[in-house]
Amino acid sequence: MKMFIEPPAIYLHRDAVDFRKSIDGLVTIVEAELAHDAYTGALFLFCNKAKNKLKLLYWDKTGFALWYKRLEKQKFKWPNKVDHQAYCLTEQQLSWLLSGFDVIGHQSLHYQSLR
Numbered sequence: 001m002k003m004f005i006e007p008p009a010i011y012l013h014r015d016a017v018d019f020r021k022s023i024d025g026l027v028t029i030v031e032a033e034l035a036h037d038a039y040t041g042a043l044f045l046f047c048n049k050a051k052n053k054l055k056l057l058y059w060d061k062t063g064f065a066l067w068y069k070r071l072e073k074q075k076f077k078w079p080n081k082v083d084h085q086a087y088c089l090t091e092q093q094l095s096w097l098l099s100g101f102d103v104i105g106h107q108s109l110h111y112q113s114l115r
């Protein structure tokens with residue numbers, strides 16, 4: 001996903017969300033459950049119980065924007081075993097997540113020279 005904004009942070013909400021919720025309901029989750037300020041410009045990602053739908057919410061200085069994506073045949077690789085309610089992602093991890101990759105379940109590799 002090519003972003004036209006540079007978010008200060010990207011947060012993934014771990015638990016499934018009732019997708020009848022729109023902007024106001026999701027802002028309530030951001031502020032009450034995640035204890036974050038929804039007006040910072042950060043991106044907040046939410047997934048439904050079936051993990052085939054995703055909503056992305058952010059404040060763009062003039063109002064809230066809400067993006068929605070539905071997968072036709074696959075499921076998003078959504079974490080359910082992280083210890084905290086919100087997981088922080090990089091823009092690259094967001095792009096991978098939207099492309100169907102598991103960004104939480106694997107660990108980064110670290111290399112060093114043998115010299």
